[in-house]
Amino acid sequence: MARQQITAIKRSVLDMIMAAAKDSHPREFACVLRGIDGAIAEIVLVPGTVMGDRHALLRLHMLPIDFTIVGSAHSHPSPSCEPSRADMDFFSKFGPVHIIASYPYESDSWAAYDRDGTPIELDIV
Numbered sequence: 001m002a003r004q005q006i007t008a009i010k011r012s013v014l015d016m017i018m019a020a021a022k023d024s025h026p027r028e029f030a031c032v033l034r035g036i037d038g039a040i041a042e043i044v045l046v047p048g049t050v051m052g053d054r055h056a057l058l059r060l061h062m063l064p065i066d067f068t069i070v071g072s073a074h075s076h077p078s079p080s081c082e083p084s085r086a087d088m089d090f091f092s093k094f095g096p097v098h099i100i101a102s103y104p105y106e107s108d109s110w111a112a113y114d115r116d117g118t119p120i121e122l123d124i125v
C-alpha cells in the first residue's frame, strides 16, 4: 500500500463521498481513495461492489495493487462515525487513511482514522 503521508482531502472529494452516501441511504456506500501529493484527490469505485453490500469493504481486498490508493471511505446509515470492529480490522490492512461518513451526511458528519483506528485531522483543501 501507499507510503504517502496524507494530511488533506479535496473538498470536491468530500462532497462526492457525502453525496454518494446520501444516495445510498439506508444502505452503505464504500469506495477507495486515491492520494496525490499528500491529499486525497479522487474516489475510486471498486468493480463488483454493490451499493449497500455489507461486505463491500472486504471486497476491496480484491483490488490490484495500486500504490496511489491510500485508504477507503464508507458510510454508516446510523448517526455514528465510530468504526466497528470489522472496520478496525479492515483499516489495519488497507492503507493509512479511512473516512467514515454518517447519517445525516452533513458537511460535518464524517471522521477520518488512521490504520489503528485513531481519529486524525485532515485539512480540507
Ligand SMILES: [Zn+2]
Pocket: 074, 075, 076, 083, 084, 087, 100
Ligand atoms: Zn463502518
